C-alpha cells in the first residue's frame with residue numbers, strides 16, 4: 205500500500221500528526237516515581253522512558269524490534285566539486301553496507317538493531333540544483349513513499365541514517381532556504397572540504413539559493429528543489445512512523461535537515477523523534493535548536509549512515525531496562541521520603 209498516493213495525501217498526513225498517548229505517558233511517569241530511586245534521579249533516562257511510553261502507547265515500552273534504515277541517493281550537485289569524495293562512493297558504500305563492512309553494520313549490531321539498506325535510483329542522480337529543481341514533484345513523492353515503506357507498525361524504534369555523496373550540500377541548502385541566513389552559516393566540511401573547496405561549496409549553495417528561495421512555494425517544494433531522494437525518503441519515514449506509533453531516533457546534520465522545510469508549518473513534526481547525537485558539522489547544533497531537539501550524545505561524530513543514532517539506541521535501551529526492570533519502593537520494602 206502506498207502511504208502517500210498524492211502530494212495532497214502527504215499534506216493531509218502532515219496536517220493530522222497524531223499526539224502521544226497521554227494515558228501511557230502518565231502511567232509511565234507514575235511508575236518512574238514509584239521506582240527505588242529519588243524521583244527524577246535518572247534524569248533524561250526517565251524522560252526517554254516516558255517518551256517511548258507515549259509514542260508506543262505502552263506503560264512499559266519495549267525495544268525488541270528496533271530497525272535502522274539507511275537511505276541512499278545520488279546528487280547532481282556532486283559534479284560541482286562540493287565533496288571531498290567522488291559520487292561513485294555512494295554506490296560503493298551501499299555495497300559495503302550490504303557486505304557488512306561499514307560503521308553502521310557494526311554499530312547497529314552492537315545496539316541490537318536490524319539493518320535495512322534502501323538505495324534509491326543511484327544510477328539516476330538528482331538534477332544539479334544550481335540549474336533547476338533537484339527533483340520534480342513526482343520523483344520527490346516517490347522517494348517519500350520509499351522511505352514510508354521501510355516503516356512497519358510493529359517496530360518499537362526506527363533509527364534513520366543516510367548515504368549520499370554531496371548530501372551535506374543539499375542539507376545546508378535546505379536549512380538556509382527554510383530558516384534564512386547565507387550558505388556560510390549552514391555549510392561545513394562534510395566529508396572534509398576545507399579552504400578554497402569549502403568556499404566553492406558555499407558559493408554553489410548561495411547560487412542555488414538565489415534561484416530557489418524566491419521561487420519556492422511550499423515546504424514540499426523546498427524539498428523538491430534542494431533536497432535529494434534519500435532526504436525525501438527520510439521525511440516519508442518520519443511521517444509514516446508518526447502515524448504508525450513508532451518513535452524515531454534521528455542521526456546527524458543531513459538526517460535532521462529533512463525536517464527543516466516542515467518545522468515552520470508543522471511545529472510538532474519532530475515530537476516523536478529523539479536526536480541521537482550532535483554532529484561536529486557546524487550547522488547541526490543550530491538545526492537541532494530550530495527543531496527543538498536536545499541531542500542524547502555528543503561524541504564528535506561526523507559520519508552519517510545513522511551511526512550516531514545507532515549508538516544512542518543503546519541509551520534508549522538502558523532507559524527502558526531501568527524503567528521495566530527496577531523494583532518499586534513497595535516491592536523492595538524501601539522507605540519513601
Ligand SMILES: Cc1cc2ncn([C@H]3O[C@H](COP(=O)(O)O)[C@@H](O)[C@H]3O)c2cc1C
Nearest residue numbers: 287289366367368369370371372394395508
Ligand atoms: C567512505 C565514506 C563513507 C560515508 N558514510 C557516510 N558518509 C557521509 O558523507 C557524505 C556527506 O558528505 P559530503 O557532502 O561531503 O559528500 C554522505 O554520504 C554521508 O552519509 C560517508 C562518506 C564517505 C566518503
Ligand SMILES: O=C(O)c1cccnc1
Nearest residue numbers: 394456457483506507508
Ligand atoms: O552530521 C552528519 O550526519 C554528517 C556530517 C558529515 C558527513 N556526513 C554526515
